[in-house]
Amino acid sequence: MSLDSAMLATSAVGRLALWLAIAAVGLALRRVRPMGVWQMGLALVLALILSDGILKPLVHSARPFTANPQAQVVGERPATASFPSGHAASAFAAAVALARAWPAGRVIWFVFAALVAYSRLYLGVHYPIDVAGGVLVGLACGHFAVGRTRWFPDHA
DSSP, X not given: OOXXXXXXXXXXXXXXXXXXXHHHHHHHTTSSOHHHHHHHHHHHHHHHIIIIIIIHHHHOOOOHHHHOTTSOOOSOOOOSOOSSOHHHHHHHHHHHHHHHHSGGGHHHHHHHHHHHHXXXXXXXSOOHHHHHHHHHXXXXXXXXHHTTXXXXXXXX
């Protein structure tokens, strides 16, 4: 059984839309405070600016299918540079912010972020180093956006 459709869908919704939907549901269920939604939005914007606006043009690395025209690609062939993966950056930035704002879902947020990152490898549009770079950018942006905010008191 091919995972092509599942990986295309994961990659498509993982960029921004699903994270915003999760935050909206959390807000509606009163599991996420409004500031948590703002911080997630900030983390996503920072990840996008840093990965797609600064690092991709600066590093300007070729995608796997550009370097090797015989490389198999599932779906579209992005025209932008390869490093870092913007999808991985966005996914991990959102996961950090959601994990802080809605800790009960922490494992789910990071598992989904990892699936989004893996989907970029599976689809043949990134090298592993691109995805690793995107993960680091996302983690940094997420941690910057949430700062030292504490949503719930420690239960020690």
